[in-house]
Amino acid sequence: MSETNRNRLMLVIAIIMAAIYLFPLYWMYITALKSGSEMFATPPSFWPSEPQWATYGFVWESRNMARYLWNSLIIASGAVVLITVLGVGCAYVLARYRNVWVDIGLFLILMLQVLPASLMITPIFVGFSQLGMLNYPRLAVIIAIAAKSMPFFVVLVRATFMAVPQELEEAALVDGNSRIGAFFNIVLPLARNGILVSAILIFMQAFGEFVYSKSIIQAVELQPASVGLNSFMGPNTNEWNNIMAYATIYVTPILAIFVLLQRRIVSGLTSGAIK
Amino acid sequence: MKRLLSSVRDGRGFDIVLVAFPLGFLFLMAGLPLLYNVLMSFQEVDMFSLGTFLRPFVGFKNYTDLFAQPETWPILGNTAIFVIGSIAGQFLIGFGLALFFWVNFPGASWLRGLFLVSWVMPGLVVGAIWNWILSGDFGVLNFILKESGIISGNIFWRSDPNYSLYAVIMANVWLGTAFNMILLSVGLASIPGDLYEAAELDGANAWQRFWTITLPMMRSTIGAIIALGLIFTLQQFDLFAAITSGGPNNSSNVTQYWAWDLSFRQYDFAKGATISVIMIVFVMFAAIVYVRSTRHEVRG
16 A cells, blocks of 8 residues: 555544544534524434524523623633733743752642542532631632642643753843843743743633632622533433533633643643653 | 842842742642542531631541442552553554654754644544544444444443443543653664664664664653643543543543542542542652653753
8 A cells, every 4th residue: 555545544544543532522513503492303413404504592591691601701710811811920930940949849849739629629619617717719710720820830831841952041130131031022922932832821721711600609600601501410311402502602612722732731731741 | 227238139039039929829729639638538527617717636547437438449450541541542653653753854844843733732522533533322432343343233331331431541642642742752763873884884683673773762751641641631631520520420530530529529629638648649649750861851
């Protein structure tokens, strides 16, 4: 078999495998377009006979999705800002030096990264309620998410800083820059892309965060879209087309960002987690 | 004072300021809760004493009570099945896919990256989709299995105690496979190609090359990925909340969901803290394995 034919065959197999793997996603988009009766038809149809585009508008209005998504956006943006402001400097220092203290710091950070949110929420909730933080539930969630996700961010951004040649910074210092000047004028611009990709990853995670929001935010007006989706799915629900429409509206922006920035996100992710 | 300022602007002080705030924040928001968790597991906590630190100490009563409950051991068993099943599924499928995409053909890396959408989606959305796919009467999975002759009657994945845990495992395998595959691909790409050329010259077939070169060269990657899988699997909460809520009758309950359920559904914060402490010890152990197996890379 020639090289081209082999490549074509491999590509076809790969596309088939990707199609099988991504079938759940396809099923979400298709179900959202089905009517109430078509959804429960046996055998199920794999293409909607009469796409019900009105479902999106109906769900958007009736479930108050604008409010939920706005809350998700506030929480995710707040967490990203807090994590970036605190995490970039930490990652820079941990990348610049190599000694026992850096090893200890890295070890502690990696340890904090692994604590499951659903186990940490008990002490965080009790502590926050004692401090009166539960009166500002969205802020409390932002802080909790920041504490949970910052270690991951630091590990990823540290890998970016390691790739910035230290000679450039030293040259800037010789030229009369202060440490602050060299950091902001030389090192940060060079690491900008890596920081951006890591921030986007954190944003996508925080946009879908569930445990902290569910436990801390009691007021419906302040809940994010993940909690809204959870309360939409009762134990005996049969509104699956509406739920899938909700899920579609919720997840499509994230998927769009991911597909657009796929190459950068994948390489950023792999450089941090494992080499 | 002036010397301090100039050190912050242009010396060691700069580094110390940069690192002190984040570490202080992490200590306050992750380290202290961890210690507080241990403290609470030795206290009697109820709705009335929630607002005070001075609660009556009860020694190991929370721990002995916990293990006296009839559901504790089954739930620990479920957790073990969930972890082993998820990791095995994710790793084997992920490794298979990584080996396939290792053969370089045009479009391979783009298609491979596309698999990661399962990983960037919010866990609750993944749970909602699988909840619908696994539905008993109208679920598409039952339809496909019946059409292909694997089962004869509908399986009630979510409400049959024999299957509910496996329903969540299936969803979790789907969620994590892509991540495993990407990391394994990175490991595969770092094996020097001339090793294979040499083995081929010596007459080793594909199977022998896999066992004598690929697997041994991937040892540290595989160790790290299994440890990461353990860490991620023990963090999985959203799928339980979205698919089975731990039911029916705790048949699909696992410790990380149970701890939350005890605290926030039954308001038994002391028990929730106790089970958290036990599980965090496990997770820490996995983390040490992970750090050890990636140590030289992390240090750069």
